[in-house]
Amino acid sequence: MPKLEAGGITAYVHHPMPQDLPPISYYLAMPAGQRALLACLMIGFANGFVSAFVVLRKSALKVGTLSHALLPGIALAVLLVGLTQWSALAGAVFAAMIVGLGSIFLSRTSRLDQDTSMGILYTTAFAGGYLILTQLNVRQKLDEWLFGSIVGMADSDLWIAFGISVVAVLALTALQRPLLIYLFEPNIAASLGVPVRFLNYATFAITILVLISSLQAVGCILSVGLMVAPAATVYLLTDNARALFWGGGIIGGLGSVAAFFISYPLGWSMSSTIILVLGALFLLAYIFSPRYGLFSRRKVS
Known part of the structure; x- marks a missing residue:
């Protein structure tokens, strides 16, 4: 179990007791604490920025499917070439592409729609990936990937996350105007010469990269x-689509x-606490939003 040492005090990283922590x-x-804090800020901002596209596209379930599809790619990469940072990255990209593009292919060559095809592909792949990893005796890494x-x-993880975050934010900022036209008026976008197919592939690739960075x-x-x-959360607070990003x-x-x-002094899992905090912020917006909150809707009715 990894340990942190500071001033002669040793603290366990995974599931520590609060009283054991410095x-x-x-x-x-x-350095570990500084990297963790910087990663929280950088990865949180990049994912939040890209989440605007996910919400406007109404593709949250597809993103969830892609996120689960990363595991089998990592498992296959570990099986073929061993566990390295780059093999895990390449395997995750490969799996997400296979499941994403494979669902499109199945939907076009059968009676199934894309959501059904993706559901079949990712659950099958996820199950196979889990079995591979359990047989390879990498349980600790398995918990981290899950x-x-x-x-x-x-440091290498941080640099990869930094590079992906910069590319994602700059690309979506540059493509924001044609992207918004395409999301709200796809027919008008095509008539205006907006490269709809390019936007589809570009945003799909950006989404996968940001998923991998997180x-x-x-x-x-x-x-x-x-x-x-x-x-x-922002969607419940404003009608300005640009403000979502x-x-x-x-x-x-x-x-x-x-x-x-919040998580460190309590000894909580930092990953779970991030989602818990973001979920709490969403709940507050849902209840107290001046225009779209639960209380405001009751006042209108």
């Missing part, structure tokens, strides 16, 4: 929450940082 100032003075381990992020942080199981909750990014980043400071 003060958070000790943790922040260590539920995340921000505290275990290395794999180490929150794992396959919880990553969909990080990519849906931030913009869904930056608002989602801010909520994702600040919510993840808040989870960092």
Whole structure:
């Protein structure tokens, strides 16, 4: 079980008891703590920014499917070439592409729709990936891939997340105007010469990359929450579609940082706490939003 050492005090990273932990100032003075905090801010912002596209596209369930599809690719990569940072990354990309593009192929060559095809592909692949990993005796890594381990992020993980985050935010910012036209008026977008097919593939690729960047942080199981909750919260507060991108990014980043400071002294899983905080923010918006909140709807009725 990994340990953190500071000033002669040793703390276990996974499932520690709160009384065994050094003060958070000790943790922040260590490279592991600094990496974890920076990862929370960076990955949270990038996922929150991309979540605007997911919410506007109404594709949260597809994103959840893709997030679960990452595991079998990692398992296959470990089986073929061993466990390395790059093999896991390549395997995750390969699996997401196979499930995503395979569902399109099945829907076009059979009576099934894309959602049904994707459901069959990802559950079958996920089951196969889980069996492979359990046979390879990598249980600790399996837990990290399923539920995340921000505290275990290395410098290479952070650089990969940084690169993906920058590319995703810059690309979606540059494509924002044609993307919004396409999302709200696809027929008009095509008549205006908007490259609809290119936008489809580009946003699909960006979504996969950002999912992979958050794999180490929150794992396959919880990553969909990080990519849906931030913009869904903003969606209840404003009608401005552009505000969903930056608002989602801010909520994702600040919510993840808040989870960092909440989870450490309590000894909670940081990954689960991130999703819990973002879920709580969504619940507050659902109840108290001035225009679309539960109380405001009752006043109108």
